[in-house]
Amino acid sequence: FTELCEKARTEAFELMLQHAAAIGANAIIGMRYDANEVTDGVTEVLAYGTAVVVEAEHSPESLR
Numbered sequence: 001f002t003e004l005c006e007k008a009r010t011e012a013f014e015l016m017l018q019h020a021a022a023i024g025a026n027a028i029i030g031m032r033y034d035a036n037e038v039t040d041g042v043t044e045v046l047a048y049g050t051a052v053v054v055e056a057e058h059s060p061e062s063l064r
Contacts (some may be wrong), residue, residue, distance in 0.1 A: 005045075009033060012047035025051035 012033065020028050031049035038044055 008043075008045040009047070012045045016047040016049065020051035023051060025053055027052050027054045 016028065016031075028049040028051055031047065034046040034048070036044050036046070
């Protein structure tokens with residue numbers, strides 16, 4: 001049962017990464033997992049967060 005739960009979390013995480021990459025993001029912030037019972041014996045696992053583009057900060061000297 002533990003292995004099945006871990007597989008569900010991993011698949012949800014990987015799907016979240018694929019969706020973020022598809023819109024050009026290179027990071028996800030505020031990531032969370034959620035699980036909901038759809039019906040008796042059937043549970044969905046969700047991974048979600050905010051997809052963002054992270055860039056290196058430039059120092060004032062490097063802008064000259």
